[in-house]
Amino acid sequence: MENNNRIFGIRPVAEAIEAGRQIEKLYLRKGAEGQLMQELRDLCLRHRIRWQEVPAEKLDRLVRGNHQGVVAQIAAIDYVSLQDILERVPEDETPLIVLFDGVTDVRNFGAIARSAECAGAHGLIAPLKNSAPVNAEAIRASAGALTTLPVCRVGSVRNTVRQLQQSGFQAVAATEKSRKLLYDADFRRPTLLVMGSEERGISKEVLKLCDEQLAIPMIGHIGSLNVSAAAAVMLFEAVRQRIGE
Numbered sequence: 001m002e003n004n005n006r007i008f009g010i011r012p013v014a015e016a017i018e019a020g021r022q023i024e025k026l027y028l029r030k031g032a033e034g035q036l037m038q039e040l041r042d043l044c045l046r047h048r049i050r051w052q053e054v055p056a057e058k059l060d061r062l063v064r065g066n067h068q069g070v071v072a073q074i075a076a077i078d079y080v081s082l083q084d085i086l087e088r089v090p091e092d093e094t095p096l097i098v099l100f101d102g103v104t105d106v107r108n109f110g111a112i113a114r115s116a117e118c119a120g121a122h123g124l125i126a127p128l129k130n131s132a133p134v135n136a137e138a139i140r141a142s143a144g145a146l147t148t149l150p151v152c153r154v155g156s157v158r159n160t161v162r163q164l165q166q167s168g169f170q171a172v173a174a175t176e177k178s179r180k181l182l183y184d185a186d187f188r189r190p191t192l193l194v195m196g197s198e199e200r201g202i203s204k205e206v207l208k209l210c211d212e213q214l215a216i217p218m219i220g221h222i223g224s225l226n227v228s229a230a231a232a233v234m235l236f237e238a239v240r241q242r243i244g245e
Contacts (some may be wrong), residue, residue, distance in 0.1 A: 016191035029069030102197030110141025111228035
């Protein structure tokens with residue numbers, strides 16, 4: 001059975017996995033045994049899907065119905081590979097990609113996606129861990145942008161930055177700690193815009209890898225913008241420069 005992006009029951013979940021549906025999370029009842037349950041575990045191992053064993057009470061809270069000790073959270077969108085994003089960039093356009101480094105608030109994630117789509121960005125990259133889920137709330141906050149803009153999930157943010165730098169991208173970090181302003185940078189080059197977490201900003205390890213560290217000038221008394229507002233300012237400086245070419 002399926003309910004609110006959740007599938008439950010051994011056979012429905014197994015069929016979803018075999019059909020290639022992307023599983024966000026998979027919960028199995030702790031101590032569950034039996035041939036069908038073992039076949040499901042074997043299927044997960046073949047498809048490299050991790051599961052978490054939880055008490056039956058948690059499964060009861062997640063869904064109403066006979067879950068048979070199995071509940072799966074299905075991805076709200078179809079994720080793509082980094083190579084897919086790069087290959088989709090039109091030949092006459094300069095690549096612009098946004099990378100999330102620890103953005104965990106779904107509304108901020110969605111708002112950044114909305115700004116990115118409006119600015120003509122070509123894709124979004126988020127880490128598998130320590131990132132906001134792309135769920136119904138994020139899609140609403142994005143005004144639907146998350147259903148059209150390609151989204152990639154990666155295991156390592158640092159490796160992804162290095163990989164794109166080797167492909168000719170400049171990695172640009174948005175940070176209020178820099179003395180260089182975003183207006184002094186060249187966004188007409190292939191650009192990876194890195195946005196950090198709401199509380200800590202971009203991690204030190206990722207910040208060190210970036211080619212540019214850029215600040216947005218502030219006149220008021222509050223020292224920084226919300227991450228989604230900062231992303232919009234950065235993205236539309238790229239638009240301003242590229243329109244003026």
